[in-house]
Amino acid sequence: MAAVMATTTETTGTDKASENADTSTLSIMVEFTGGLEMLFSDQRRHALSIPAVDNNSKPVTIAYLIAYLCENTMRDTRKELFILDDHLRPGILVLINDADWELEGEETYEIQDSDNILFVSTLHGG
Template structure:
């Protein structure tokens, strides 16, 4: 009989898709869509959430040095919409939303130069 305790304890990695639009893709190697696999559990025992994802993206995927174009005070810069599975992240708990397998997270910049 297979041991299902690994699944119950969340030992399966969390694959998600992250997309950048509205110019944000320029900060991430000019790639709009990224497949990301996150650990099932963080060092403190919690599950990865959007706050963790933001740090992960800056540390691992961001190619541009202008971190302040994406992050401000450890959160998404004002003017960037965040969608979790096509819903505004405000409906899902914002940065505290715990990521699930197959989630699609989209960052959309609404800031335009003039």
């Protein structure tokens, strides 16, 4: 009988953890340089709290973050300077915790709590 009660308690605990995961958020720092900050209210650093999972209950990725930034953070109407065909525009370097995003899986990287994500425009007028 005690074993059955322990199993029930564990299952209930797991269910609550699953419910919390659906409503939990990730605290991240997003930075923009190289001129990109002007698309984001001339603010270089943004401390954001984003959902931990997307609409499909999957962990959020950099691709999700890019769309999230365009919908929720970018005040400038020139979204084409940041995204092109729903992907990050070529010429924008991304560092995830000081590592090139190409080493981390680019848009498929699953964002972790306390991540620092830096977007740098390498294209400048002349």
